[in-house]
Amino acid sequence: MKTVKGFSKIVAMVGAVALGLTLSACGNTNSASNTDSKNSGSTPTVSFMLDWTPNTNHIGLYVAQKLGYYKDADVNVKILPTAQAGAETSVENGVANVGFTTLSNVAAFNSQGADLKFVFDLTQKPVARWCALASRTDIKTPKDLSGKTFVSFGSAEQTAVVRQMIKYAGGTGDIKTATAGTNTFETLTSGKGDFGGFYVTWEGVESELNGPKLNCFVASDWGVPGNPDQLGFAVKGSWLKDSANADALKKFIAATKKGYDYALANPDKAADILVEQAKEAQLDSKLTRTSMEEIAKNNYWTTDDPKSLPGTTNFDDAQPYLEFQYKAGTYKDQDGNDPASAPQAKDLATNEYVG
Known part of the structure; x- marks a missing residue:
């Protein structure tokens, strides 16, 4: 039975913080400096690093790429396989512009000196x-x-x-x-x-x-407060200071959100696109279809409209969970000590780039 090691991979990332914010020699070698969003003539390029094997969490990217949503938005997108160092470290070090992560991972990395910003929240309910x-x-x-x-x-x-x-x-x-x-x-x-x-x-x-x-x-x-499972996209804060990068990010998020919305309205068609576009993952078609049907049926990504995800961070759900983890001693600074105060969701995340 072929298994994608999804949950175990993502939740392990906070443990990886202790390894420091250094690139692994085995990581992806593609550079994603600021010039990436200014190349290809007038069309910016955004590089996106997955957190693990392609699956339905990433379906919006593959749908947007296949159906031409990125082309329509005038943005090039490069989907990168996850590096051994992880998506967070890769974004921090400029290997990718955007990475798939969790808000809590952003809190953990930033406690150690990283400069990550959570800019898109896929999941609206615990998964x-x-x-x-x-x-x-x-x-x-x-x-x-x-x-x-x-x-x-x-x-x-x-x-x-x-x-x-x-x-x-x-x-x-x-x-x-x-x-x-x-x-x-x-x-x-x-x-x-x-x-x-x-x-x-x-x-x-x-x-x-x-x-x-x-x-x-x-x-x-x-008894665990808030939403522990705010999965989505993060970028490096300093990367956003360039207006060209900020504009490219808005285009990327709008087109990607359109891809996710298509998947909610057409779960089987979107699942088939994912299987076809991510051949290297050798995804099981029945598992992928059923996964997308489960997501659409139970509104894990949505709030009011079951066919359109908001993509925004719910700060009321975010802060109680960050406070809980802080009190548990999860977040450490670069010296291995508890930070002076709990991470603040309003500082870690922004909804500015979600249209």
């Missing part, structure tokens, strides 16, 4: 799930996770969420950890761990289609 195999009848609520082994990449953010859920449910919050392998499903079925993190829109769909069945919990149902 992360904390799951044990359904066959584990001894695990009925998060309380039952006390003393169990958590399959993770050692992320402080993950650990804080899980411990809060357990305590809220009446447990001790004490857990053991095991490093996730290439497939969290396999780690659980092998007995090396008791529960792990998944995305309902991808691995949750895969579980329903192919098994094994999961028993999952949503963090916001168990």
Whole structure:
């Protein structure tokens, strides 16, 4: 069973902050300096780095590229595979103009001196799930996770969420950890761990289609405040100071949003475009279609209009979660100490570039 390691990859990024803001020699070598947005004559170019293997989280980019939305907006777009250093470090170091990340990751990186700005929020509802195999009848609520082994990449953010859920449910919050392998499903079925993190829109769909069945919990149902899952796009703050770059970003976001809206209105057609355009990922067509149908049906990306995503950061959802993680000690400065105050969503994110 081919698995895209979505959730485990993204939530591991905060742990990667401790490695520092340096480029890996194995990273992508394409440069994305300010001149990128001024080349090709009068048409600017924006380079976008994925956070992991192409999947439905990225579908708007592939649809916009295939259907000519970028051409119509007069912007060239280069989609880059994720570098070993990660999208955040790559954007900070000029390897890419825009990267797929989370607002909390931006908070973590900026606490260590990075200059990232969250400019587009894809998800409007929590999509992360904390799951044990359904066959584990001894695990009925998060309380039952006390003393169990958590399959993770050692992320402080993950650990804080899980411990809060357990305590809220009446447990001790004490857990053991095991490093996730290439497939969290396999780690659980092998007995090396008791529960792990998944995305309902991808691995949750895969579980329903192919098994094994999961028993999952949503963090916001168990005492974790705000929306932990604000996934979207970030750029380097200083890059935006150039008006040409700011204009290019507005064009890019408008065309990409149009791609996501098309996917919401035409989930199967958009899924087929993703599979075709991202051949290197060898995506399963049924999984991709069902994932997009799940997203459209349950309005994970939308608020008022189910066929159009806002793309804006909900600051009322963002700040409580940042405060929670700050109190848990997740964010550290360059010396490994707690910052003087909690990260502020209004400083980390802006809705200025979403039309």
